Amino acid sequence: MPNLRPNETGAFLHKYRLKKILRWSISRRAGRTLEGTLILQAQKGNETLRLKMVFQGLEEFRLQKRPNTMVIPITLVRLEHLQGLFFLNLDAYEDDGHAKVMDFRASDIYLAGRDLSYEELPPKEKKTP
Numbered sequence: 001m002p003n004l005r006p007n008e009t010g011a012f013l014h015k016y017r018l019k020k021i022l023r024w025s026i027s028r029r030a031g032r033t034l035e036g037t038l039i040l041q042a043q044k045g046n047e048t049l050r051l052k053m054v055f056q057g058l059e060e061f062r063l064q065k066r067p068n069t070m071v072i073p074i075t076l077v078r079l080e081h082l083q084g085l086f087f088l089n090l091d092a093y094e095d096d097g098h099a100k101v102m103d104f105r106a107s108d109i110y111l112a113g114r115d116l117s118y119e120e121l122p123p124k125e126k127k128t129p
Contacts (some may be wrong), residue, residue, distance in 0.1 A: 002117045003115055003117045006086075014090075016044055018090065019040070020040065021040055035055065039052050039121070051118060051120055054117045055116055084114065085114060086113045087099075087111070088108040
């Protein structure tokens, strides 16, 4: 899996349009290191694909649904490298300038880790009766 470099975050979001979360997990690796994995449905040009994003050295995350709120598709995504961490926000507010750490922490769905790697997954085979 290639690692994303801090200067590639804009190009990454231009290449992949993230649509919805298919699966997520948080696991402990090698002692006290946390790893966050997201499997997302993404659009790349006219092609719909599955994208795996892995945050190594996960330091912050929130994946919650507040009561009495509707489930809505991902409409705006923010990905920034701030204070040595990659921050991914999947329910961002409208673009009002450069994002700050507090913008991510106010989100219901965000992850922040030291390293971020990603890969396109092969399509799932459809079961035939």
